[in-house]
Amino acid sequence: KVQRPREAHKPYNWQSKLPKNGQLPPRTSTFNPADCLHHHLALHDWLQVIAYFDQHQPISQKEVVKHFTSKKDGVLIFTQSSLSQHLSKAGCAADKERLESHPTALSSKQIRVVTWADIEALFK
DSSP states (O other): OOOOOOOOOOOOOOOOOTTTTOOOOOOOOBBOOOSSSSOOOHHHHHHHHHHHHHHHOOOOOOOOOOOSOOOOOOOOOOOHHHHHHHHHHHHHHHHHHHHHHHGGGGGOOOOOOOOHHHHHHHTT
16 A cells, blocks of 8 residues: 655644733732632732732721722732731732742742752853
8 A cells, every 4th residue: 555645734733922012021910709619829929919009098907808809900819917928028028029020920829948059040
């Protein structure tokens, strides 16, 4: 049985999903509220929550939590206890340290742990 040569197919027409300015926005933790009840927030989200809290004083922490759980454009679910931890002096210092630790800190949800010093030097 002899096989005939097949025609080569055209390559996939891939379209870039980058924004027009060429930079990706920081990853966010917004999602549909029906998906789950608990979700870890990225550092970018915590900085937005803290900025909202500072701009709308006097406002209680419970009202901040209620505002972000009822947003139409994307829900951020967190507790008043976790907000309190990020608003404390130690929490603010930890967030600033994480922000300055590496370039992709805004999109990260956890602290990056590196055990080799030569790899750590690459990120600085």
